Amino acid sequence: MDTATHTSKRAKAMFQSKKLPGVSRSLRLQALYTYITNKRLLMPLFITLLLIYDSTRAVTLSVLADAYFQVAAFVYASLALYYIATLRVSSEAIGNYMKAHPVHEVGISALLGALPGCGGAIIVVTQYTRGITSFGAVVAVLTSTMGDAAFLLLAQAPLDAVTVMAVSVTAGAATGLMVNKFHNYQAPESVIDNPDSQNRDKSIAVGRGAISLSKAFWIIVSLPSLAIALAMAFQMPVHTYLSIEESTLTLIGAVLCISSLVLWSLCGSGNGYASITKEDFIPPPPKWQEKAALDTQFVLTWVVLAFLVFELSVVWFGLDITSALQSVGPGLVALAIIIGFLPGCGPQILITTLYLNGAVPFSAQLGNAISNDGDALFPAIALSPKAAIIATVYSAIPAFIIGYGYWYLFE
Secondary structure (H helix, E strand, C coil), X not given: CHHHHHHHHHHHXXXXXXXXXXXXXXXXXXXXXXXXXXXXXXXXXHHHHHHHCHHXXXXXXXXXXXXXXXXXXXXXXXXXXXXXXXXXCCHHHHHHHHHHCHHHHHHHHHHHHHCCECHHHHHHHHHHHCCCCCHXXXXXXXXXXXXXXXXXXXXXXXXXXXHHHHHHHHHHHHHHHHHHHHCCCCCXXXXXXXXXXXXXXXXXXXXXXXXXXXXXXXXHHHHHHHHHHHXXXXXXXXXXXXXXCHHHHHHHHHHHHHHHHHHHXXXXXXXXXXXXXXXXXXXXXXXXXXXXHHHHHXXXXXXXXXXXXXXXXXXXXXXXXXXXXXXXXXXXXXXHHHHHCCCCCHHHHHHHHHHHCCCCCHHHHHHHHHHCCHHHHHHHHHHCHHHHHHHHXXXXXXXXXXXXXXXXXXX
């Protein structure tokens, strides 16, 4: 009996061992297909093509170096400090507090939305779909949130960022209170009874290897990059201190930037709009090193895109983007607000980059900050599409009022 059992187990093991190579092949083919269809890879491929041609090589190297030293180094530092301080806060604890204090939920939601990134807004939206918070709280948080664009604005123009956040919180709280008074829309029961729905794109398969590599990359380069960036910000001759040519320093920044772009490309499947325009999902509990690295790469990618639009429009078409946009006049505010309706933080980072480069006025930045819902709009659309549409319409009202009010009063 024992011999028979042993023979049976051995036969089973042999059968399974014969199947393993087939499974491995299948996984390899699946991984290969994922990389081939990854639209994120178009970004580093496009950069490579620009570097090959003599007519665009110099301007591309300059754009990459500037984006890395002027933006990424500061964004990673601010993200690291922010996530160290906030990642230990439980979303369940926040939800329970809001449930216990319904009178204050709209104001709390507006403050959560003002926090840089999309975490606070996603918490409120998720709690709403569970029937815990009111619809006014959703409108308040979507109105006040600026998403990942807030990190960019904080790193480059902190006083402007504080002003935008203060205005957004005030507008969000006021709008949320008005909505609760006249139209406290309740999500359908079928949605509320689905608490396990997650605020993520189900099609995204983030590679653990790429995340680990991203974390290691930024831990290694963050402090030297920040030191160089600070010295450059104070107009110090960094290349002289390092005993290298200025062109060599530009090349170093460009290489580090390209490395970050490639890592961003490998951290997601890139198989849809959401994968390109929103933060990468990290299985909880997230670590601050991973979260800071992935979000920095995401912000940097969209900043590089904005910089390239600026520079290549001159190289290829002789077009001055700043003059072209400013010639639109008051319509530029409406354009920025409409772009704010797009889900995800990518398009909003584009608008903020244009503002920081003087291409759009502060009124357009204000309107976009109020109208944009960041990544929180993805779970809202997935869990309650009607509520998401109504909330977006309500957030557009203060965006137009404040954006155009500032335009006509101060610009």
